[in-house]
Amino acid sequence: MKEESIIKGRGAQMNVRNKFLEHSHEMRDDFLEYCRLEGEEADKNKTSYIEVFPKTIVNKVTSPDVGMxxxxxPYQGCEHGCIYCYARNSHEYWGYGAGLDFERKILVKKDAPELLEKKLRSRNWEAKTIVLSGNTDCYQPAEQQYKITRECLKIFLKYxxxxxxxxxxxLVLRDLDVLRELALLKLVSANISITSLSEETRRVLEPRTATIKRRLKTVEELSLNGIPVNVMIAPIIPGINSHEVLSLAKAARDHGALSIAFTVVRLNGAIGQIFTDWIRKTMPDRADKVLHQIEACHGGHLNDSNYVTRMRGEGKIAEQLHNMMRIAKQRYFSDKQFPEIDGSLYQPQKELLKQQKSGQMRLF
Structure with missing residues (x-):
């Protein structure tokens, strides 16, 4: 495919039909030809921020293999545009597409700090680590403008x-002042995702993310400031970054990370179609090889919804990846220990209410 036909600065190269909607939108060839003849842009490729007002902000994670x-x-959709992102499918629940819509229509939850404080003040809440970015990145470009993540960190520190x-x-380094205070109380840990040491790979795989150099520097700065860092080599995509496991692990250790983790790519829901279209346009010479190797990790399919195997993979290729990660951990992290986060400092509101009461009122 010619270079000019690639949508620059985006991961997805298409929008896909939202399975929950009766109607769909498509760009017809006659419209594109009209725009060409008139010298107009058929698609301005702009990002739009849309404010939404959810009733709650903290989500209970019931999946047994997620680790939280x-x-x-704070945001739904993600401008980073990582082509493999499992969160793309969640954009369909908001009435948008998992492809370009996911990267260009960012839903902003401006009330997130107030909703978080309400949750932490609720009578029956007990301290459990709440993870920012369980779905979409809390430090994506929108955060520069809205600063919602920073305000939420202040709430966590307050309580x-x-x-x-x-x-x-x-951008996480902007909040070092708050993170340092949280770290002194053993209240915070950071997971930095680094999937490749190649800038060329990073640009096509994760087009609007920080450069690899800046991410490694972020690991270093956080570590120097007492924030424990785990590097996520996730996902590993056979034929794209699978050969980098050892070099990524060494770079993570050299910049201060205390541990590493990984997942094997799975292309669930609409992501299979989006990824297949993307790789045939951006890496046509190896598209079939990569797709077949991903299928080999998931019983012949691009997707695997089984909790036991969906992020670990199965088969010979997945086994090789697990062996490589085992070697990486033994070689570079055998002398490291990731500290536990301390939840004992948080005082449940029901306990505070009891302390405020006296005499017989403490019975109620």
């Missing part, structure tokens, strides 16, 4: 409540 109990997402962060954006 609660999450919250001495444990919080985890997952991001691939160096």
């Amino acid at each position: 109990t609660y999450s919250m997402n 001495k409540h444990p919080v985890g962060i997952i991001t691939k954006n160096a």
